[in-house]
Amino acid sequence: MKKKMMLWVVGMLTFLLVLAGCASDAVNEGSSGNDTNDSGGSSEEDTALTNVDIFQFKVEFKDQFEELVQLYMEENDDVNLSVQTVGGGNDYAASLKAQMASGNEPVIFNIGGPTELEEYRDYLTDLSDTEAASLALDGTLNGVEEDGAVYGLPFAQEGYGLIYNKNIFDEVGIDPATLTTFEAMEDAFKTIDEQKEALGLEAVVALPASELWVMGNHLANNYIAPEFNNDILTAYEADSISFEYGDQMKRMLDLQNDYSVQPVLSLDYSMQVEQLFSTGKVAVIQQGNWIYPTVEQMDSDFATNGIGMMPMPFEGEYEDHLPVGVPQYWVVNQNASEEEIQAAKDFLDWMYTSDQGKDFVLDEFKFIPAYDGYDASRISDPLSQDVYKYSVAGKTLGWTFMATPVGWNEDILATEFQKYLAGDVTFEEALDVAKQSWESSRQ
């Protein structure tokens, strides 16, 4: 009997504990905003410091960024910035979510575009009163601007296309600038392919079909952006996709596959960029300006003098356009205290508009600036220069994959492309699956 009683008591205690857990959680949720305010306020009284937590994703410039932050803190001793870097696309999103859920919210963090804007809307501060927002280049605020409010400040610009080996094109006597149509491109590939032994090539192209983003995000976007009039928001609001330029998409994929090192389905980014392109075993790869540091590490002379970027062929209004976009935006958490928000805005402004900040952006971060007032001739590498050239000329395509249904480009479209390349489905079937998936997620 006694034993049973004890069991009951313990059982009830456990239950109470669970309830207590729930209850305290609920209270926390309600007041977490106030909590951070309070602690922020009190610590400020003690030390006169405003703490700003930065949670950012770009691993590549972590060291340089921390250096910049240090510099800023030396100049402004009433602000304490702490940087946390969590790498790579998916991991960042997951840990940001965890950070938010735990109540330990950063003041400055990154979002990718309209899809994440929607998700984090309740957390975002309007940044339209910052100087940086007013200096942002046309189109770079496209995905984060709504009814006059600017919710994010662009990191930088990035662009991708077909990166070619200048030496090989010189040797076969083809000018890459003339390759704006499919016919010209196909002829060029054929010419190179015929001489590949003499040129020391393994194949003309390396198509890393195991990297879902290369096909699903980048290749496809070249033929999806025109369908949505080159506007990210149109894509974001579209209920369906018709693949108006699907045949051109197929032509581009086939062209790369036909002239690629095989088997494409196990070829990955590092083989494409490091093992094949940097060592001169392929002449052309579809990649972006971000590969420059890698190529430079492998062969710095080749990186500075031997490479260039050209757009993928497109027939129609957007011929000779390069897809240029903003990979990530800086945003400021609305739940932070007023001092923290102001300090965050000041810091972002300083980074992109002060002379010191500009030097860092160009020389240390090696960004392609997304803001007015930069000396374009100081952009350091040839790929970025090509991107900036197209950007200044206004010959750019938007990055619609920032505005497609979540996961659609990689999990659906690129996966179907892989099936097509493996010969399991036809291209039309692949597109049909992608169409249906788009419609069902946009219901």
Place this chain on the structure above:
Amino acid sequence: MKNKNISFWLFILPALFALTVVVFYPFFYGFYYTFTDWNGLTATTFLGLENYVNVFQDERFLDSIEFTIKFAVVSIILVNLLGLGLAVLVTQKMKINNGLRTIFFMPNLIGGLILGFIWQFIFKSGFDAVGQMFGIEFLQGWLATSETGFWGLVILNVWQYAGYIMIIYISYLQSVPQELLEAAEIDGASIFQRFWRIKFPLVAPAFTVSLFLTLSNAFKLYDQNLALTNGGPYGSTEMLAMEIYKTAFSRYEMAYAQSKAVIFFILVAAVAISQVYVNKKREVDM
């Protein structure tokens, strides 16, 4: 008696508390989320069983269940065969026994991610180079098709776990009474008879442990899967854990992923419990 009871419960309380906070509470909270449209930040509507209905119509999920079961069956058989084989080998009277044991156990000390990348290199570059040198087409283009992806995973898993399972079998093999073996030898039993008639039945309890370990391990495999194939090509080598992770963290359907995880939990629990039950019963019979 009464005092003993109270102290018993008092001692157990801290552990019970910790368990409640980090296991039971999240578990039931997660279970609750499966009935909502929770996106990782907020849950707005109560959906009832909708998530579960969708899970069973999700072809990708069903495919990954099929793939995982296929993988589990093949790798359990191979891991145990190889593990037992190695155990028998290193319990023979040889001088290099200890060295061999260390070598066979070594793969188990390497982390799954690193192993995955090492084997990715072997399959993609090593196999390819050998294949080109000798003109063996079979060795070229590994991991580019779903079949080679499957066998790649199996090879990796068997290679990693056989050594671990070997240790378990060794301990049972060594506890086989010498006098039984000697008596059998004097009666003229051949080496095979001694193995099948004496050692094998006496090692049977080890099967329970080994099968349980390899089974739950095969079902929960994630890091090797991630590093070796990352589900490719076209998601055909995506195992359950990875499918759930991708639903949650690349498609952000948190509540939906959570309901998949609940089904995953039930599946693993059911398989493991029934397997232990069956094995226990058989042990007694022997």
